[in-house]
Amino acid sequence: MQKEVISKRKQLLSCENYVSMCYEYKVKDFADMALKLSISLLIFNDFSISDKKKILQSSDNENYQFLSLQDIYKKLNKKAFSFEDIADQIKFSYLEKEKAIVIGSRKTIEEGTIASVKKLLSELRKQYEIICLKTNDKKVLKWAAQDRRIDYIILDASYNSQVIDKALCSVMKQSNKYFEFVISPLLETKTEQELSTVIRNSKKMLKIIKSYNTPFIFSANPSTPYQLRNSSQMRCIGEFLGIPYNKTKKNTYDYQFSNLIKNVIKLDDSYLFEGVRGFHR
């Protein structure tokens, strides 16, 4: 029986793509909770790559072990070449260890004009592993859907569902970009009326996304460790919103993980252009 409990980690890798820290809780609290829920990948919002290095050192005497994909990638640099090889090696050699938690850094841009987003992107792209955009403006969204520097476009369940339409979905699909569907408004509502509105909006949004087969991921966007949800719980919430449980297998871990690796490869010194790396002699 004990063996079954341990081997669960191998089957249920979970990810939280959008951890928003508040002052009351520290990284340690999130890490402890992530271990309890079998979450092996935590991406912290507003933590730059340099901030991440400080956090990595803090896990030395703890019951969890923080890992950085950049460090792992440097170790694997000459052993694995294709993207699939790198992803597999990281997954099987590092992530399936009992206490390993990979941490990543991300920035959410909340701007209303294309010019201001462009300006921020030029400053921020190399400081963070993941860049996301949160806006209500349709023009900005359509522009962002084609920009390679932006990884995710955030869909908040409290938004009006008219923000997304067929055109945006098809551009997103063509440029292989993901919507990030945030479920925290569903969990934070105070009244039944509010909950009903949020559920209605979420269902509408996911119906449009589903009908155009646009890629998307789930995030819980927790501000406290108790708002973290593991992969299967997020898929259950997705099922409630109209996406079948069996169709969201990759939306809670695999897509996030592969996007993070892609960006780590791009940010590495040896990266020249897609598929080509240069090594110093």
Place this chain on the structure above:
Amino acid sequence: MTVIERDRYVVFKVISQTIIDDISILKNAVWEKYKQLFGLKGTTEAGLYFEFFSDDMQSGLIRCNSRSLSSLMIALAFITSINDHEIILHPLYVSGIIRKAKEYLDSLGSYNHNVD
């Protein structure tokens, strides 16, 4: 034609800032959330029943109808607080046989309460 309703047993763990020692609070929270999301009709069809709860391990066993398993999982995922304390009800294991579910619960620790 006879229609057999099959049961599912869900082993869950309470992760909270405070220790839950009164099972009725937990039961109320699950029932209320289930009713809020699926209505009275859904709740009556679910056949929810709290089999065991251990104060020491903060884990327990809920029985439900096999058709309502996904709804129960959804309700558990939606519960965020009880009496203004933040909480996670984390489902660990699902079985159709109560003996197996109890064995799993045993492996986590010992259960000592029989509620309901």
